[in-house]
Each structure stands twice: as structure tokens, then as C-alpha cells.
Amino acid sequence: DGAAILALAAESKPVPSIMPQLIKLVGVARADARWTSTQDESWMLLAARALKEGNDSITLSVNGAPHSGGYSDQIAGSDLVDSPLTIANTGATPLQAVVTAVAAPVDPLPAGGDGFTIDRTYYRLDGTVANVTEARQNERYVVVLKIYEQNKWPSRLLITDLLPAGFDIDNPSLVSSAQLSNFSWLAQTDAAHLEFRDDRFVAAFNPNEGDGDRNITLAYVVRAVTPGTYAHPAATVEDMYRPQYSARTATGVMEVKAE
Structure with a gap:
């Protein structure tokens, strides 16, 4: 809510005098929040965009060179080691600097989560x-995702399964037992939304209070296409409006072997 108020205030002309207090309030709230929802992120992005419009009066020194306006950049860690970045405020108004670090885990992440369990199993036809740590090129596999929601309240769930780079989704229509005679135990999919993208499978569900069984089973077919060794991303489930509740399968490494 604070980010929404800040976004609206920053777009006002003239800019309200309470802007510094609003910025501090939202900054503290974001720093204290471990999880944020898609709505939170959207309002913070809108607030940042609105605030950027008022950066023309900022004067900086970037590695000794004068710079007007706000400054942002994306720099690899190895480049910073070789060439440190020095930024100084040359204006009279105090400024806030924000540094965000993004890195990949050194070791594959184990399965985990809160509020859900999710399992991913691969089957032959x-x-x-x-x-599939050693898949054969051109072989097809049925990916089965089993999700259990531990809470019974109404929710909006998003399930995402990122594909290893050597896999392609083979036939989007094969998601129910109707076309898979060896998988009679698969239930008919009743997702609110399904997507079969080049790099992932996505499903959305809208369970309501009183629906009873909170078990979800999904299936789709992939084909091993390109030989090589690839990272095997996790399958995930998340409550879109309660971001503290999510779960993932383990990540790992897999290989597609040539025929």
C-alpha cells in the first residue's frame, strides 16, 4: 500500500512535501519484507519509474567524470574486482544509493518450501x-507433477516447470489420460490456465475454500532434442498473493546423449 501511495504522490504536480518520508517508509518496509507479491513488485516498479522523472537535478561524479541525473548500471562481479566503480554525490541534497547483488548458487538447491509439497517424476511412454540424468536423444518422456496445498483457504496458484535446455515440449495435447493408455491413473486436468512455452510449462489453479482435496496432478510430454549436459531447473508452485508460501523440487544436472 505504501508503494502505491508513493507512486501516485510522485506523479503529482507539484510533488508533495511528504515525499522524503514516503520514500523512507517504503524503503524500510521493503527491507523488512522477506517476501513480496506480484502486486507489491508492480507498485514498487511504478513508484521507481515515477521517482525517476524527478532525477534531473541530481549531479554525480562517476569514476571522476561528471554525470547528470540518476545513475544505474549492471556490472559483473569480476569486472568490479578489476575496475572498481566510484560514485560521489556532487550536489547539495543527500541521496540514497541502492546496490542489488544477484548470483547463482554454487551447489544445486535441494527441494524445499512452506505451505506446499511438489514432486516431479519422469516416465517413459x-x-x-x-x-533423465542420462536421457537419450529423440526419446519422449511424460513429466508428472504432483502438488499438495497444505492450506484450505481460497488461493491463486501458479505452477512452473522450467525445461532443461536440451528438452522441448513435444505435444501440448497429451496432458490427460485420454491419450496416454499407460497412465490411466492420471486425472483430467482442470487448470484455470495452461501454457506450453519454449522454455517452460505453466499452469494456474484457483482453488476455493471448501473444495476438499487439495492434491493436483499435472502431466505433459517432452522430447530430448539436443545432445549435451545441462542444468536441470526446479519445478515450483507458489501462492501468487501469499508469497511466503511456495515450494520447489531439487535442482540438478542432466545429460542428453546422442543416438
Whole structure:
């Protein structure tokens, strides 16, 4: 709510005098929040865009060179080691600097979460379990995702399964037992939304209070296409409006072997 008020205030002309207090309020709230929802992120982005319009009066020194207006850049850690970045405020008004660090884990992340459990299993088309850490090129696999929501309140769920780079979704229509005779135990999918993208499978569900069973089973078919060794991303489930509740499968490494 604070970010929404800040976004609206920053777009007002003239700019209200309470802007510094609003910026501080939102900054403290964001720093204290471990999780944010998509709405939170959207309002903070709108607030940042509105605030950027008032940066013309900022004067800086970037590595000794004069710079007018706000400054932002994306720099690799190795580049900072070789060439440190020095920024100084040459104006009379105090400024706030924000540094965001993004890095990939050194070791594969284990499965985990809160409020949900999610499991991912690969099967051959004959119904037997497959080990895709060593997949064969052009072989097809049925990916089965099993999700259980531990809470019973109304929710909006998003399930995402990122594909390893060597896999492609083979046939988006094969998501129910109707076309898979060896998978009679698969239930008909009743998702609110399904997407079969180049790099991921996405499903959305809108369970309501009193629906009873909170187990979800999804299935789709992939084909091993390109030989090589690839990162195997996690499948995830999240409550879109309660971001503290989510779960993931383990990440890992897999190989597609040439025929």
C-alpha cells in the first residue's frame, strides 16, 4: 500500500512535501519484507519509474567524470574486482544509493518450501519410471507433477516447470489420460490456465475454500532434442498473493546423449 501511495504522490504536480518520508517508509518496509507479491513488485516498479522523472537535478561524479541525473548500471562481479566503480554525490541534497547483488548458487538447491509439497517424476511412454540424468536423444518422456496445498483457504496458484535446455515440449495435447493408455491413473486436468512455452510449462489453479482435496496432478510430454549436459531447473508452485508460501523440487544436472 505504501508503494502505491508513493507512486501516485510522485506523479503529482507539484510533488508533495511528504515525499522524503514516503520514500523512507517504503524503503524500510521493503527491507523488512522477506517476501513480496506480484502486486507489491508492480507498485514498487511504478513508484521507481515515477521517482525517476524527478532525477534531473541530481549531479554525480562517476569514476571522476561528471554525470547528470540518476545513475544505474549492471556490472559483473569480476569486472568490479578489476575496475572498481566510484560514485560521489556532487550536489547539495543527500541521496540514497541502492546496490542489488544477484548470483547463482554454487551447489544445486535441494527441494524445499512452506505451505506446499511438489514432486516431479519422469516416465517413459510405456509407464515405467525414467532417469533423465542420462536421457537419450529423440526419446519422449511424460513429466508428472504432483502438488499438495497444505492450506484450505481460497488461493491463486501458479505452477512452473522450467525445461532443461536440451528438452522441448513435444505435444501440448497429451496432458490427460485420454491419450496416454499407460497412465490411466492420471486425472483430467482442470487448470484455470495452461501454457506450453519454449522454455517452460505453466499452469494456474484457483482453488476455493471448501473444495476438499487439495492434491493436483499435472502431466505433459517432452522430447530430448539436443545432445549435451545441462542444468536441470526446479519445478515450483507458489501462492501468487501469499508469497511466503511456495515450494520447489531439487535442482540438478542432466545429460542428453546422442543416438
